[in-house]
Amino acid sequence: MTLGGVVIGILAGVVVSIFRYSIAAILHVFENYYIQARTDYWIAAVILLFLIIVGVIVGFMLKKEPNISGSGIPQVEAQLDGEMSVKWWAVLWRKFVGGILSIGPGLFLGREGPAIQLGASVGQGVGELTHLRSPVSKRIFIASGAAGGLAAAFNAPLAGCMFVLEEIYHNFSPMVWITALASAVSSNLIALYVFGLTPVLNIPYKFSLPINYYWHLVILGIILGLFGRLYQKVLLVMPSIYEKTKIPRSFQGLVPLVLLLPVGMMFPYFLGGGNGLIINLDHLHASFWILVGIFVLRFVFSMISYGSGLPGGIFLPILNLGAIIGAIYAVFMHQIGVLPLAYESNLIIFAMAGYFACISKAPFTAIILVTEMVGSLGHLMPLVVISLVAYIVVDILNGSPIYEALKEKLTLDDKYLNRVSKFSDRIEIPVFEGSSIDGKYIRDIAFPQEVLVIAIYRGERQLIPRGDTLVKSGDRIVMVVNAGLRSKLKRKLTQLINGID
Template sequence: MSFTDNEKLRLTLEGVLVGIVSGIIVSMFRWSIAHSLKIFQGLYIAARSNILLVVGLILLMIIVAIFVGYLLKKEPNISGSGIPQVEAQLGGEMQMNWWSILWRKFVGGIMSIGPGLFLGREGPSIQLGAAVGQGVGELTHDNKGVNQRVLIASGAAAGLSAAFSAPIAGAMFVLEEVYHNFSPLVWITALASSVSANLIALYIFGLQPVLQVPYRYSLPVKYYWHLIVLGIILGLMGRLYQIATLSMPSIYNLTRLPRYIQGIIPLLMIIPLGMMFPQFIGGGNEIIVNLAQYKISLLLMLGLFILRFVFSMMSYGSGLPGGIFLPILNLGAIIGAIYAIVMNQLGLLPINFESNLIIFAMAGYFACIGKAPFTAIILVTEMVGSLKHLMPLAVLSLVAYIVVDLLNGAPIYEALKERLNINSDFLNRVSKFNDRLELPIYEGSSIDGKYIRDIPFPKEILVVAIYRGERQLIPRGDTLIKAGDRLICMVNAGQRAKVFRKLKDLIDGID
């Protein structure tokens, strides 16, 4: 099953449509959250001297928790960031009702993130975009397996692009973290969607970078050793973040509350936090931008990190609709600031480079937790609005990634996906439909340099094509597999995820 130029063009144009619609929806989502947060910050400040307002806020949070809990009970797949669900959907392990996801995630996300919980808008934005992609596929009758997944992937890219005004990172994230496949078809469609969505976001929010962290100097090469040390620290803290995040559902279960109503705990706790620290609540955009300007003591900075870390765990662990993307960047920025202050007090680094380390640490922390270093580097570059940091970003991200890898840390979204309740009835229902798998052959693969007849492919698949660059080969027994090839296989849709793992182990040489 191959794609003609006309089919590729049609998918790309549909990707543009997905990007435009996703851009509008995610921009509305982003705007609503930002303005809700401002309103709630004002209410928290006013509640300091008004007991009736405190009572009113408590009642409001209970109502919000019950309503969002109702949404979660009706549609459990809107829980959390939504990225693990999108990964499972693209892997053929899960099917969604796109309209049910779209409106419930939109409403539930605003109601959960708006009051100031330490949740990000980007995960929900990715799921909103994926739902749009699925909807466009179904409404245009382009809902056969591979085309549907391409549009879902492009919608996810558009969602991240509109959430952060980062079109290249949006496309890269889908390829590196969500789709796990650098397919040219997915790449060009995702890029078309990302750029289209970003145009909408730029029209609404302007050209200013999302995280315009002020800095005056580039980091001299003589201070690059700090990147190694900071990278190790970020890697260790990143592994701690992974462990804590994956442990939170078990901790919440100790409350004996039904899963769908556990969000009442962080929603009630945000009231005293908002009254005491209104400037430190929410996803953390403003904290990152102003971090170097706070000029606060090391002790207070450590307190800020503990506050953000603990309540981020509580917010996300409750299962409310909201992401961890921006909170991860926020925690990374705080770690960078703490490191700069400590090194300055030790006389090892001028404080002028604090802003630099804040920027670098954001990328490093996300690179090791999500295990998506390219996305981290590109995302922070686009969000900060400067290309001057590419080399230190790369060094720091690489070190942090290696540390987490040595500690056996898995990509956080993939680990969360493994904990989803996959509907086996769905897999049985779709098993009679054919689907398409595309896998790249890497340098050093165990099947590199072998003839097709000598490769023990799983019996559930049929190799139908091999792409070598832009050239398509019809596979025969004496066809030689080479590094850089892309294998195109047909498989039963219900067995897609299982067969994909078998093929990947075969290509990687894992018994």
């Protein structure tokens, strides 16, 4: 499996690096054209015509293959939960072309979600071409491909691996971990060869934040949590708003693409996912209200962009919005005399992690991702504090992980679930400290009738379960289930095994 992860990582690294390079090159060209369009209306007319043609082309792609819509992360989660089956080649090439056409001209969409789906498609393709029969092996290949995709998109192999385990696979199985890590490292090596060793977000900072200023992290974390919950609510309601336009879902991308022309002419350097804006944010020396204006622009148009269903992610736009909130907070606190402006870069870095942690509810990924993207280990403690505070705020406000919430809105194929239900599949769930089944015998646990417990891993040992086998915290219980019922049973089993007694 590890060798398979390496192969998948290399292939995913090549695909995603070309994808990433193409988007950056096209965006650079369009920035210049948007500036020229301010004084040359013929250029503006040509750009508008091109954007409409892009909307139509991508619309037909979406009509043919709806699973390339959005970031693709919810679709990958549904695949791994056994709720969806996709044709890897159809998704791979359409996501690749559709993503470049949608993100390249400057829509406020990220490359990372599509990169994850591209990597997952590569993993699925390798699994099918090598004739893997085990559903478990197929899922591990898909998950490792997703890790490789994120690693190549951000030069962040550890974050890519952690994101798959924490947000997509929801399982810290050693086999998954090692294969995903092999893929992420291999993919990242390809990306480093193409883009160099400079961190993706090379944000210089002069000083580490002193401990006596840590109270700012609590206040900023609360603010991030409140705006994070707002982000979740607005993003999830956008499809229903688009429905009122009466435009067919596949062609709703025409709305943001047409609006992109005036936005690009007015703000040519604020376009795209926002990577360049993050790096230069502290160099803008912008006033409080200008920063607020930038935030409103980025927030509103990113919602319009993603809500249309065009192929593109929210990963980088979320980090961008978090960075802007951090800059706004730093400037405001400096104006009222309670924080030196020298720490603006620090708060930009911290706020990115906090905002992503609370929206995705994946704090470990957020901390590792920002650490790798910035290229410094000097921020770990502040990143942990602000991520934890923001996470708690969203949790109190009943916010769900955004990708899980988006997955719930997918139209799943019930025929597929019924068709695969006759095939066996496997679920592995760890027993946490405080679990309701900790200290119970197997015979006393009310497992669903559709479940067969086949093994218990205790450290490096594998136990064959019997009625008098005692379950302990730290164990990993392996069960066989019907493939079509996997997602439903996994939720039941997770509640049964890890519910607090």
